[in-house]
Amino acid sequence: MTFAAFQQEELKSDLNQKLSDQHFFLLAMKEEDSKTADTKKPSRVHEHEKESTRSICLLEQKRKVVSSNIDVPPARKSLEELDMDKVTAAMVLTSLSTSPLVRSPPVRPNESLNGSWKEGGFVPSSTSSSGYWSWSAPSDQSNPSTPSPPLSADSFKPFRLPSQTDDGIDEAETSSLLFDEPIPRKRKNSMKVMFKCLWKNCGKVLSTAVGIQKHIRTIHLGRAGESDYSDGEEDFYYTEIRLNTDSVADGLSSLSPVSPSLASPPPFPSQDVSKSDLSCAKTDVKGMTPLSRSAPTNLYLVHSDHAYQISPTHTRPAGSGEQKQQIQTVLSSPPRLSVGLRKPRGEGKKCRKVYGMENRDMWCTACRWKKACQRFID
DNA sequence: AGTGCCGGGTG
DNA sequence: CACCCGGCACT
Structure with missing residues (x-):
């Protein structure tokens, strides 16, 4: 099989995959809509449905176009072959997206931090069924030149969240990494x-x-x-x-x-x-x-x-x-x-407590100036 | 919300 | 400096 043919195969199977996924999604949407139709405005539901149907039609058209561009008609392929193609496509996509040679230069502004490693290690392909994501060891199928995810210190620094007592923070952080939320946290590089x-x-x-x-x-x-x-x-x-x-x-x-x-x-x-x-x-x-x-x-x-x-x-x-x-x-x-070094708050009486706000002139100067009380030092 | 007071501003 | 106050930590 030539490389071009291989690429076409991949494209096709990938598209097939996407189409069927979308199809299912749309069907599910329709179902959902019809379930809730009695509670929602009927006109909206109708619109939804129309939209869904139209989308499906469009998708089918696309599929046809692609199929006609490619010599191999879809009917000629057995189910297993198709599945294999999907898997292969996913793998190739994986290695493509992780290969430094193919990787396009960063486009997204915030990619430099989380983007790179996410891209490198975690490809949420719908066909990689395991759901287990890890880049600990490259699989035998993947490109050997796959860069290991950013182990470099710099790329991880911003995510370093020391939390001994509260693992929830870590988890929150992790999940915000998994989803594409930008992390607003700023850290001085000093x-x-x-x-x-x-x-x-x-x-x-x-x-x-x-x-x-x-x-x-x-x-x-x-x-x-x-x-x-x-x-x-x-x-x-x-x-x-x-x-x-x-x-x-x-x-x-x-x-x-x-x-x-x-x-x-x-x-x-x-x-x-x-x-x-x-x-x-x-x-x-x-x-x-x-x-x-x-x-x-x-x-x-x-x-x-x-x-x-x-x-x-x-x-x-x-x-x-x-x-x-x-x-x-x-x-x-x-x-x-300074926050960490803040003096423990004095426990004794304070001018404010003793004299009250109305007798402010009886306070010690420090109290008047909102400084540490000097009259009732503990 | 109330209190203590640090950090910083002003004259 | 004296004086004041925003704002934060703590209660």
Whole structure:
């Protein structure tokens, strides 16, 4: 079979498939309409029906045109052959759409992020019956040059949603990826990824995963000699944190590395643990930015949800509720470190409470200026 | 809705 | 600086 003939076959079978699908859809629509005809305006139903019939006619015409353009009449093909053609067509379409050679340059403006990987990995073909979508391993039929879905850090960064306690967010995110909704979330690209040691009483922050692993291996696991050997245990003792390099100056917190370390001091003084991605997992040693848990292709995701997540040095009076709150803040808004560092609200009396709004002149100046009360400091 | 207060604006 | 206030977190 020549390539041209093959292409024609594909086209035809694909069209057949689409036509029959649409046909069924239209029939279903008609049924639906007739079911609800008594409750709806009859004229509208009628219109609908007319429309449907006309569409079917048009589709039939199209089918005829295509058939006449192609030498092989549809009747000559057995059902199995047709089915095979459908499958082949789907496969070819799949590989066509994923092949970098054939792929047309991006047209949609927002394709650069979700579009590319969606296109690359997930082709919702009606004939790929399994319904299981995965690009973990290319099937034997697909083009070997099929690019693996964007494992590159950049393409995943925007989707990285650290959520340890709330998987629903991840799912929502995922579904919004599956459907073509644009994701309005903006993220500053001034984010810097750091790795924080979660070992008790150690707040070591390093800029590379390798560095932090080495730190944990040598300092905490006592494996100084076997620097190359790693059974992955270090993975459990550090987490990734994202810093907004814009507001790093604000980020001076009381948390400072406790243990002296062999490596150079962290580029930034330290970080409040609440700003770390607690659920965030990490990837392998190659310095890749961690992928989202919701991403279908997690490579080496290791959850770091263990006892050391909450830094022992973090002794703010507010309990876990505040922690959660802060994490959510980090999740959902452009990072504003000051929010995380906000002083716990004073519990004592306040001028406003004591004197009331009517005696505002009796308030302390701070209260008058809507600042932290200085009269009833707790 | 009320309260506390941070961050930022104004003179 | 003093002073004020928008707006947010928290209750």
